[in-house]
Amino acid sequence: MADMTQSAAGQGLCSCHVCNLVSKRERASVAAHCPRCGASLHFRKPGSVSRCWALLIAAYILYIPANLLTIMETGSLFSYRKDTIISGVVELWRTGSWVIAIIVFIASVTIPLLKLISLTLLLVTVQRRSRWHPRQRTRLYRLVELVGRWSMLDIYVVTLLAALVQLGSMATVKAGPAALAFGAVVVLTMFASMQFDPRLIWDPLQKERTP
């Protein structure tokens, strides 16, 4: 009889990551396939922690040029300016577009930082087999998954402006190298959060260990 207070993996039951069907799996060492959809079964995402760390570290490294280099160059007959992510937000704030400044600040500064810090926290606590607030940590993971995509905002804004404002000497907008780095940060952190397996947060609380 299945125990409804324990994890499925602890009872040799494996949930299919494609169709969610729960099926019996005797040994973790033998490759198994879902009886309904044929996808290969894993108790936990394979190599979750190390893959997530690798992607996250790459994202940390690229986060530095993403913030230090120019994301957008604006030139016209009367003025020329280079903007980093932060100076772009400051400029929006200074010219009175407060709502837009706040939206861009949240999407380009708060969310990437939140993702990097949260994933680091989750990985460290999972590796230490911490039993500290598992429900809150799972919520944090869901938040990271939910908001991650919105950091693409700045990439789209730069794309649209750089493509549209090509009026020669009158006005020209160019995308800078930081756009490349920032785009890579967004993609890498999205892959990192996909690789992370939130079920690892709960494993230390189980009576039986994953076979």
Place this chain on the structure above:
Amino acid sequence: MVHNSAQLIACHDCDLLQREIPLKPGCAASCSRCGAVLYRNATDSIERTLAYTLAAAVLFVIANVFPIFAIEVQGAHSAINLLGAVRSLWDQQMQFISLLVFLTTILIPALELITMTYLLLPLKFSRVPAGYTHFLRMMQIVEPWGMVEVFMLGVLVSLVKLTSSFKVIPGVALWSFGCLTLLLAAAAAAFSARDVWARLDRKPGEEVAAWPI
């Protein structure tokens, strides 16, 4: 084998084993340990998702063909549509960004709409689409990368930035993108992979049966 264990469900966030219970329409079941939403009783999920998807497909074409907006300053005029923006960025030696924008706003939303129609249209008429497991798997993989709603916000932010120095003329695609965002959100909310699997589990000719409890 499938049906014996189908009544069991393991939470995708904490792996707690639970038993499925029948739900009232519009209700959702959440995990008793971590609070994740496990499944919901979406009435007519397949029909409603199909309707939203087909409507979204029409708007998707319009949104990609017509210009998003145009700017005018001292007689000079410039207008873009989405594909034009992608191409322009490619020409400016920003291939990675160009590709990223192309994937997240054109290719993947298009793939999603085509896959969704391919899966749901036959199911609506009680037929099983060939190779459905691969298509359902593909849906799952590409789903996080379709970012039309983020792009829509990007369009709005660009509009505000542009109005400070140019005369901006909104295009047809601007409104289409707005409506497309709403329709895609409605389709995503109506879609339930669990219902699709339940319908696929049914043997041909079998009467409409509830998911075994």
